[in-house]
Amino acid sequence: MRHPKKTRLLPLFPSILLLGLALSRLSLAQRGQPIKTIVVLVLENRSFDHMLGWMKRSINPNINGVTGRECNPVSTNKTDPGMICFTDDAEFVDPDPGHSFEAVQQQVFGSGTVPTMTGFVEQALTMSQDLSETVMKGFRPESVPVYATLASEFAVFDRWFSSIPGPTQPNRLFVYSATSHGSTSHVKKLLAKGFPQKTIFDSLHENGMNFGIYYQNVPNTLFYRNLRKLKYILKFHQYDLKFKKDARDGKLPSLTVIEPRYFDLKGMPGNDDHPSHDVANGQKLVKEVYETLRGSPQWNETLLIITYDEHGGFYDHVETPYVNVPNPDGNTGPAPYFFKFDRLGVRVPTIMVSPWIKKGTEMHGLARLKRL
Template sequence: MENRSFDHMLGWMKPNLGLPFDGLTGEECNHRNVYDPASPTICVSPTAQYVDPDPDHSFEAIRFQVFASDNASSPPTMSGFVQDALTLSEETAAAVMQGFPPAKLPVYATLASEFAVFDRWFSSLPGPTQPNRLFVYSATSHGDTSHNKKHLIQGYPQRTIFDSIRDEGRDFAVYATSLPTTLFYRNLRKLKYVFKFHRFSTFAKHAARGDLKTLSVLEPRYFDLFGKEANDDHPSHDVANGQWVVKEVYEALRASPMWNQSLLIITYDEHGGFYDHVPTPNVGIPSPDGIVGPEPFFFNFDRLGVRVPTIMVSPWIKKGTVVSRPNGPTPTSEYEHSSIPATIKKIFNLSSDFLTQRDAWAGTFDNVYSELTSPRTDCPELLPVVPPLRVTELNENRRISEFQSELVQLAAALNGDHHMIDSGVIEGMSVKEADAYVNHAVARFFKASKEAIRKGADGNEIVDLTTNISSRSHNNFTAMSRVSFLGCHVETVKTDEPSRSTWQPAPARPPHQTHDRCDVLRALVVTVEGSLDPATLAEGSHNPSVAAAEVSCDPAITIEGSHAPTQVFPEVGGVAAADVGDVAGWTVDVSAAAEDGADAEGPEVPGEMLGGSFAAKAA
């Protein structure tokens, strides 16, 4: 899950539920000005609601939140949260000190009472999302303290716990809705791992038939759309939706024949800028691999990040368990994200070495489920229903967050659209546009990878879908209809000629959106496959079997390769083929796509984006 601190989510369960963990008392406060002890304070309160916008949680901001100064060698005071948040707004300063009462998070309240809460689980470094996520499965961020676009494109090179599991003849599965962020690891992009990825909804089916693997990773929905609301807990997403997805996973696992052999871990990547009162550990913490962080901070990875919520669920866990410090393996060991690969290595007796010095040091939690002699039979079968917290209307046309732009960058890297990553196009996308692009790009990556496997490619290879503007490859590994550019605003209209549809530019962009994404279109080529000779559809041209294309920011779209007369583009300007049909008066046949997607293993995406062909006839 995303971007919430322990105190923000679970701190108020101590006084309200009587759970004996290190939570809040109500007396914790931060001064508005850390340099003036007489300045007013803002204190914690159980009044958290829907949070928007996102508090700052960059490496630099976290340093001030923790130390209340620029001196990271002093003892952590956890007193700089308010002053840091005031650089954004008064509302943000109040929000970072607020926590949720148990009634607002009834799923967590139930699980905390029924199973185990870790009250000293820290993020692996005092930094943002992606570096901390990397620690979860590789015990290092490969020296990154922020999002690194170079490593993004190439894929992070370090060994992961997935590799260790596979080397022992065991198996794993990744279930994702938007896209699997585990694809930030280069190894996970290899063909041999393609069939390890599944749609999120498949988890319940696998659980029901007792087909869960040694390790199952579940990734929530990251984009907030009408009818498909985000459930990752990242502000500005409603945490009620996060409660629902945890409820869904728990109930599927509880009903599974594998329930008595399972351990469910719920944790967060980092604190998201929200207050926590427990000082971050900064003594005796080893660098994972000796790689020093980038300038200007040259971080040595010798201190942990802020405490985050972590709950573990199993019928082998005593009711109301609280886990604090680990019992080794060193006197300074703590629970942090590297504890996950460390524990997996231990409980499955994996023969491979530790991934880094960090998971060799991190505490393991195998003792949490070892105190009972038989599994409990009194675990709840269902969890509470959760009402929404957001009272404002969802806005899927808002600009994407920094975290979401990183996901789109990952999708662009997988799709070979490297030119998009530094173009400014992605940062200007709306949530709806970004989700459409990600779905299309990830589906294309998986489809091309499976095609490569069918053609006998080596399992250690990675499909390269890089766009070559001057000479597009048309081998079997990249043969799929696609439009490289999704950002240009277009709309479809029905003309007098039933076999012709014109794509025209939408109204002018709002003044604050200064980057014209149509600029990028001039450098791109639209490629399709089929049996039609290569052709150029210039403004005003017309082919009886193919719709004409008219885009104001570039009068011609080049079609390279070959194209069946009945095929249409799967995506144009962020509008799905089915939507084009609705608006333009075309009937779109996606039966081929649906058939392909029926047994496809990959992220959950619309059926029309899974297929390689889209038949269209005039309505």
């Protein structure tokens, strides 16, 4: 692939800071920086090791992936437990592994008080005997060929953690508002009412900048109460009708959000990667988004962020950060845990794509974009 003049990517950040990234990038764009359009695609419920871990072996040895020596005990309480080790034969996943707040607590801490990432098998066994091996499998690069290509050509982030050690919706709330407003689980009443916090969309609107949400069956972003306001109604577009046209016409907004298909429809299977959806459909979506952007006149000013909301219960070997993680808003989670939002969740796959990114970049820490 050909690239124009590039920037250097210095070590990056967890997903809680996506809000700051987008605002700073778009602000700098007004002062002559190259990135003027940020496209965000957040998929569902897969860990870094599960999707990208084996790319260390054949794509880039500098990626903090797996070696095949990573194992989990059947029980974290026994002195001589059996072990299940991580393999490269992941396939279609059904049923869905555990990823509630309680499940993640067990996966990360086991029977201890510091993150050891040794409780995945033990937690899976509380749900199903079959899941104990499922959570300890990752995809070979050839099984996720779109990611294999993007990882070799652009940037992989191997220290990008979900915002909280819990399920989908609280983590998705963090992506565009840097808070879940105290939520650590799926509370249907709160989701129906809508969460009240200010979002990046509000900030962009206040600063005279544009955004657009391209959805496939339902826009998850409507769980933010503010986005239900009449003034934002024209910001929502059906993906199949509008995304390719806007990209072709060079009219993608400054912040472009792609919402995947969260549910199976007749002839249109879910493509969000959430088990039991086939990751092949997620790969098709990523490929389509990438190729659409490559063909757009906006390509040379675009940054595509592909990431996941949380790990979905799948094993990852990198210890979850739990020291000096700031509470974003002073909220505390509900009983019985009264979570202080002072530690992150499990590591998730994140790839960034732009003609300004050096080929084969791997990011291991906290960072910013910088011109050479």
